[in-house]
Amino acid sequence: MSEPKANETKKEPVLKAQHLGIIFGGLKAVDDFCLEIGESELVGLIGPNGAGKTTVFNLLTGVYQPTEGSYYLCGEKMNGKKTHQVVAAGIARTFQNIRLFKKLTVLENVKIAMNMYMHYSLASSILRLPRFWKEEADIEEKAYELLDIVHLKDKADFIAENLPYGQQRRLEIARALATGMKLLLLDEPAAGMNPTETAELLDIINVIRDKFHISVLLIEHDMSLVMKICERIQVIDYGVTIASGKPEEIANNPRVIEAYLGKDDEEVALSC
Amino acid sequence: MNVKNPKKHFIAYLINLAGVLVLFFLLMGLFKSNVLGARTAYLMGICTTACYTIVMVTSLNILVGVMGEFSLGHAGFMSVGAYASAIVTNALADAGLPTILLFVIALLVGGVASAITGVLVGIPALRLRGDYLAIVTVAFAEIIRVAFCNFEITGGGRTMSGIAKLSNFYWCFWVTVICVTIMYMFVRSRFGRTVKAIREDYIAASASGVNVTFYKVMTFTFSAFFAGVAGAMYAHYMTAMIPTIFNFNYSAEFLTEVIIGGTGSLTGSIIGAALLSALPELMRQFSTYRMLAYSIVLVLVMIFKPGGIFGTYEFSLTRILKKLLSGELFKGKKKLTDEMGGAAHE
Amino acid sequence: MQLALFIQSVINGLNQGAIYALIALGYTMVYGIIRMINFAHGDFIMVGAYTLFYTIPLMISAGMPAWLAVIVAIAVCVIVGVTVEVVAYRPVRGQGSMTALITALAMSLFLENLAMVLFGANPKSVPAIFTLPTVNFLGATLQTKYLLTFGIGAVIMILLQLFVKKTKLGKAMRAVPQDKEASTLMGIHVNKIITTTFAIGSGLAAVAALMYCSTYPRCTTDMGSMMGLKAFIAAVLGGIGSIPGAMLGGLVVGLIEIFVKVYIAPGWYEAITYGLLIIVLLVKPSGILGKNVGEKV
Numbered sequence: 001m002s003e004p005k006a007n008e009t010k011k012e013p014v015l016k017a018q019h020l021g022i023i024f025g026g027l028k029a030v031d032d033f034c035l036e037i038g039e040s041e042l043v044g045l046i047g048p049n050g051a052g053k054t055t056v057f058n059l060l061t062g063v064y065q066p067t068e069g070s071y072y073l074c075g076e077k078m079n080g081k082k083t084h085q086v087v088a089a090g091i092a093r094t095f096q097n098i099r100l101f102k103k104l105t106v107l108e109n110v111k112i113a114m115n116m117y118m119h120y121s122l123a124s125s126i127l128r129l130p131r132f133w134k135e136e137a138d139i140e141e142k143a144y145e146l147l148d149i150v151h152l153k154d155k156a157d158f159i160a161e162n163l164p165y166g167q168q169r170r171l172e173i174a175r176a177l178a179t180g181m182k183l184l185l186l187d188e189p190a191a192g193m194n195p196t197e198t199a200e201l202l203d204i205i206n207v208i209r210d211k212f213h214i215s216v217l218l219i220e221h222d223m224s225l226v227m228k229i230c231e232r233i234q235v236i237d238y239g240v241t242i243a244s245g246k247p248e249e250i251a252n253n254p255r256v257i258e259a260y261l262g263k264d265d266e267e268v269a270l271s272c
Numbered sequence: 273m274n275v276k277n278p279k280k281h282f283i284a285y286l287i288n289l290a291g292v293l294v295l296f297f298l299l300m301g302l303f304k305s306n307v308l309g310a311r312t313a314y315l316m317g318i319c320t321t322a323c324y325t326i327v328m329v330t331s332l333n334i335l336v337g338v339m340g341e342f343s344l345g346h347a348g349f350m351s352v353g354a355y356a357s358a359i360v361t362n363a364l365a366d367a368g369l370p371t372i373l374l375f376v377i378a379l380l381v382g383g384v385a386s387a388i389t390g391v392l393v394g395i396p397a398l399r400l401r402g403d404y405l406a407i408v409t410v411a412f413a414e415i416i417r418v419a420f421c422n423f424e425i426t427g428g429g430r431t432m433s434g435i436a437k438l439s440n441f442y443w444c445f446w447v448t449v450i451c452v453t454i455m456y457m458f459v460r461s462r463f464g465r466t467v468k469a470i471r472e473d474y475i476a477a478s479a480s481g482v483n484v485t486f487y488k489v490m491t492f493t494f495s496a497f498f499a500g501v502a503g504a505m506y507a508h509y510m511t512a513m514i515p516t517i518f519n520f521n522y523s524a525e526f527l528t529e530v531i532i533g534g535t536g537s538l539t540g541s542i543i544g545a546a547l548l549s550a551l552p553e554l555m556r557q558f559s560t561y562r563m564l565a566y567s568i569v570l571v572l573v574m575i576f577k578p579g580g581i582f583g584t585y586e587f588s589l590t591r592i593l594k595k596l597l598s599g600e601l602f603k604g605k606k607k608l609t610d611e612m613g614g615a616a617h618e
Numbered sequence: 619m620q621l622a623l624f625i626q627s628v629i630n631g632l633n634q635g636a637i638y639a640l641i642a643l644g645y646t647m648v649y650g651i652i653r654m655i656n657f658a659h660g661d662f663i664m665v666g667a668y669t670l671f672y673t674i675p676l677m678i679s680a681g682m683p684a685w686l687a688v689i690v691a692i693a694v695c696v697i698v699g700v701t702v703e704v705v706a707y708r709p710v711r712g713q714g715s716m717t718a719l720i721t722a723l724a725m726s727l728f729l730e731n732l733a734m735v736l737f738g739a740n741p742k743s744v745p746a747i748f749t750l751p752t753v754n755f756l757g758a759t760l761q762t763k764y765l766l767t768f769g770i771g772a773v774i775m776i777l778l779q780l781f782v783k784k785t786k787l788g789k790a791m792r793a794v795p796q797d798k799e800a801s802t803l804m805g806i807h808v809n810k811i812i813t814t815t816f817a818i819g820s821g822l823a824a825v826a827a828l829m830y831c832s833t834y835p836r837c838t839t840d841m842g843s844m845m846g847l848k849a850f851i852a853a854v855l856g857g858i859g860s861i862p863g864a865m866l867g868g869l870v871v872g873l874i875e876i877f878v879k880v881y882i883a884p885g886w887y888e889a890i891t892y893g894l895l896i897i898v899l900l901v902k903p904s905g906i907l908g909k910n911v912g913e914k915v
Contacts, residue, residue, distance in 0.1 A: 061479060063475075082478070082483075083478040083479055084478045084481050084482055084483045084484070087478070087479060087480065087481035088481050092479070092480075092481075093479055095475075095476065095479070099473050099475060099476035099479070100472075100473070100476065101468070101469045101472035101473060101476065101477075102472055102473070103468075103472055104465075104468055104469065104472060108465055108468075108469075109469075111462075111465060112465055112466055112469040112477065112480050112482065113480035113481060115462050115465070115466050115480075115481065115482060116481040116482075118462045120461075120462070122458070122463065125457055125458065125461035125462070125463060126454050126457045126458065126461075127457075128278070128281070128282075128285075128457065130278075132461065133275060133278040135462075136275035136462075137275045137276045140275050140276070175480060176479075176480075178480070179480060179481050340716070342716070342719065344723075396896070396900050397896075399900065400899055400900075400903065402715050402716070402719075403653075403654075403655050403715060403719060404854075404899055404903060406655075406719060407655065407847075407850065407851075407854070407895070407899070408895070408896055408899055410847060410892075411851075411892035411893075411895045411896050412892070412896070414847075414888060414889070414892045415889045415892050415893060418885070418886060418888050418889035418892075419889065421885065422883075422885045422886060429885070520843060520844070520847070521727075521840075521843075524723060524727060527720070527723070528723075528724070528727070531720055560731075560734065560735055561731075561735065563727055563730075563731040563734075564727075564728065564731040564732060564734075564735060566724075566727065567724045567725070567727035567728035567731060568724075568728060570720065570721075570723075570724035570727070571706050571721055571724045571725065571728070574710050574713075574717050574720055574721045574724065575706075575709045575710055575721075578710070578713055578717050
C-alpha cells in the first residue's frame with residue numbers, strides 16, 4: 001500500500017479498496033481485501049470455487065455492506081451507498097448466473113440501464129410532450145450504438161430470454177455499458193461459452209476498453225482468457241488474497257498452484 | 273415503438289380517439305333514443321358500474337401485470353377515495369358550485385386521498401414481496417375498513433347516505449377513458465419500462481441503476497390514485513355506501529378480473545372488467561352463481577393459460593385499420609414484438 | 619371484580635387463541651412444505667362447521683355424544699382438503715408463487731360460494747356440543763369447555779410435533795421443503811407427502827371447527843376467510859413453518875384480541891390484529907420462532 005502523499009497532481013485510482021471484509025454468521029467470507037485499479041486497467045480476480053470472488057463483487061456494488069474497510073471510486077467513498085447509487089456513481093456489473101430482464105426485448109434491456117439519464121416527468125410522458133419524444137429518441141439511438149458494439153443490433157426486438165446463451169452474456173455487458181460506468185465488473189463472462197464465442201467476447205472487451213476508456217475487473221475461470229487479457233491478477237482463496245501481480249508471476253506462484261491444485265487440505269488451511 | 277417519428281403516433285392517438293368517440297355516440301344514441309324503453313336506465317346503470325370497475329381493474333393490473341406484485345386490498349384504496357370525496361362534496365354542497373366542477377373536485381380529492389394512503393402503505397409494505405406483500409395489503413385494507421366503521425364522519429359503521437349524485441354514465445365514460453389513457457401512457461414510457469424491469473429481476477434492476485424502492489412506491493401510489501378516482505365515481509353514483517362493501521371479497525373480485533383478463537394486458541382488463549361486471553347483472557337469476565363461476569374460471573385459467581385470456585396482447589385500432597386498408601402490407605416490427613411478447617408470456 | 623374480569627379475559631383469550639393455533643397449524647404445515655398460502659384453509663373450517671351442523675342432530679338422535687360428529691367432520695374436511703390439493707394445486711405446482719397464490723384464492727372463493735349456493739346465506743345455529751358445568755374461580759365464571767379447548771389444542775400440538783420430529787413420514791415432511799429433487803432421489807414420494815400434509819391440516823381444521831362451534835354456535839359461509847386470515851397472522855407471528863410457533867402465535871393473537879376488545883377499544887380489535895401482523899412482517903418477517911432466509915445474488 002503506497003499512499004500517494006506528496007504527489008497531489010497524481011490522479012486518484014479508479015477503484016481503491018482498502019482492507020474490505022465481511023462476516024457471514026461468524027465466517028469471514030472476505031477478509032482484508034485490498035485492490036487498486038487505475039484508469040483503463042484490466043485486472044483479473046481469480047481463485048478456486050467458493051473463494052469469495054462474487055462476494056467481492058457484491059461488496060463493491062453495495063449488495064452487501066462491508067463490515068470492515070472502505071472503498072473509493074475515483075476518490076469518492078462508496079461505503080453505505082445502495083446498489084443503484086453505486087451504479088450511478090460509476091460501477092456496473094454483470095452476473096455469474098445471467099440476470100436479464102427475461103421477458104423484455106433486447107432493446108428494452110439496454111434502455112432500462114439508461115433510465116437514470118432520462119429526466120422527463122410523469123406529466124410529459126402522459127401528455128406525450130416534445131421532451132418525451134426527444135429523450136426517447138436519444139436513448140434509442142444510444143441503445144442501438146451499444147448493441148452494435150456487442151454485435152446484437154439485429155436482435156434488438158428479440159425477447160431477451162429467447163437469445164442463445166452467449167448472446168445473453170453479451171447483452172448483459174451492453175446493459176452494464178449503458179449505465180455509463182467508469183469501472184466494469186465482469187463475473188465469469190466466458191462461462192459456458194465455446195472457444196469461438198470466447199474469442200468474440202475477448203474482442204468485445206478490448207473494443208470497450210479502447211472506446212470508453214474504462215477499467216475492468218474480471219472474474220474468470222478460463223485461465224487462457226485471463227492470462228491473455230489481464231494486466232494484473234489478484235488471487236484469493238478462502239476470502240484472503242494469496243497473491244497478486246503480473247500474469248506470468250501468478251502462473252508460477254507456488255501458493256496459487258497450491259490453492260488451485262491442492263497440496264494437502266490441512267496444509268492449505270494452515271497456510272491461509 | 274418508433275420513437276423517432278412522433279407524428280405517426282399522434283395520428284394513431286387521433287384514430288383511437290375517433291374510435292372512442294364512435295363508441296360513445298353509439299352508446300349515447302342507444303340510451304337517448306329510448307330504443308330499449310324502460311330498460312334504458314337499468315342498462316345505463318350497468319354501463320356505469322362497468323366504468324368504475326374498468327378503472328379499478330386497470331389500475332390493479334398496473335400492480336399485478338406491470339409490477340408483478342399482488343394487492344389483495346385494492347378495495348381499501350377505493351373506499352378511501354369514496355369516503356374522502358364524499359366528505360368533501362358534502363362540505364361543499366352549499367357552496368353553489370356547478371355540478372361538473374364539484375364532480376371533478378370529488379374525483380381529484382378521491383384520487384389524491386387514496387394516493388396519499390398509497391404512499392403511507394407502500395413505503396413500509398413494499399419492502400416485502402410476493403405472498404407476504406399480498407397479506408400485508410389485505411391487512412391494510414382491513415384496517416382501513418375498521419377505521420371507517422369507527423369514524424363518526426364516515427357513518428360510524430352505518431350506511432353513509434345522502435351523497436350528492438354527481439356522476440352519470442356519460443361523465444363516467446369520459447373519466448374512464450382519461451384514466452385508462454393515462455395508465456396506458458404510463459406503461460409505455462420510461463416509468464412502465466423500469467417497473468417491468470423490477471418485475472423481471474429487481475436485483476438486476478438495481479444493478480442497472482434503478483432505484484427499486486422509489487419506482488415501486490411510485491407505481492403503488494399511481495395505482496392507488498386511480499383506485500381512489502374509481503371510488504369517487506362509485507360514491508357519487510351510488511350516493512350511499514357502507515364500509516363493509518369494500519371488504520376482502522371485493523378486492524378478490526377485482527384481482528380475479530385482472531387475472532382472467534390477462535396480467536399485463538390493459539385490453540384484457542378493460543374487456544374483462546366490462547364483461548364480468550355486466551354479465552351477471554344481465555343474467556340476474558344466475559347472480560348467486562357469479563362468484564362460483566369466477567372461481568372455476570380462475571382455476572381453469574391458472575391451469576391452462578396462466579397469463580390470462582388476453583395474455584399481454586394489446587388491442588390496437590390502428591393496427592386493425594392498417595390491416596384492413598392494405599392487407600398484410602403492414603406486418604411491421606411492432607406487431608412482431610407484440611406477438612413475441614405474447615408468446616413469451618405463455 | 620377487576621380481577622374476575624381479568625381472569626375471564628385470559629381464559630377467553632386462551633380459548634380463542636387455541637382455535638387460531640389449530641388453524642394456524644394447517645397454514646404453517648402447508649406453507650412450510652410448498653411455500654404457498656393456502657387461502658382455502660380457512661374455508662375448510664367452514665366445511666367442518668357445516669358438517670357438524672348437519673351431523674350433530676343425527677348423533678344426538680342416535681343417542682351418541684354430540685362431539686363424536688367431529689369424526690365425520692374430520693373425514694369430510696380431509697376429503698375436501700385432499701381433493702383441492704390434487705385437483706387444483708397439483709397442476710399448477712412449479713409455475714411460480716403468483717400462480718399458486720391465485721389458485722389458492724380461487725379455491726377459497728369457490729368453496730365459499732359453493733357453500734352459499736348449497737346452504738344459503740343465512741347463518742345456521744349449531745346445537746350445543748359440550749354440556750359442561752361452569753366453575754367459579756376468584757369471582758370469575760369460567761366455562762370448563764374453554765379449558766377443554768385449550769387442552770385439546772395443546773395435546774394436538776405436542777402430538778404433531780412428535781410426529782414431525784420422530785416418525786419417518788414426519789422426517790420426509792421436513793426434507794421436502796429443503797430440496798425437492800434430493801428428496802425424490804432419497805426415495806421420498808413428494809406428491810404423497812404434500813397430500814398427507816394437506817390431509818393432516820384439513821383434519822385439524824375440522825377439530826378447530828368443533829372448538830369454534832362450541833364457543834360460537836353458528837356457522838356462516840364466510841366464517842372461514844376472516845378467521846383463516848387471523849390464523850395466518852398467528853402462523854406468521856410465531857414463525858411460519860414452525861409448529862410451536864403456530865401455537866404461540868395463535869395464543870398471542872387470541873389474547874391480544876380479547877384484551878383489546880375488553881379493555882381498550884372494542885370496535886378496533888381487528889385493526890389491532892392486522893396492525894400487529896404488519897409490524898411483525900416489517901420488523902421480523904421470519905416471526906418469533908422462525909429463521910431468516912435471504913435471496914442469493
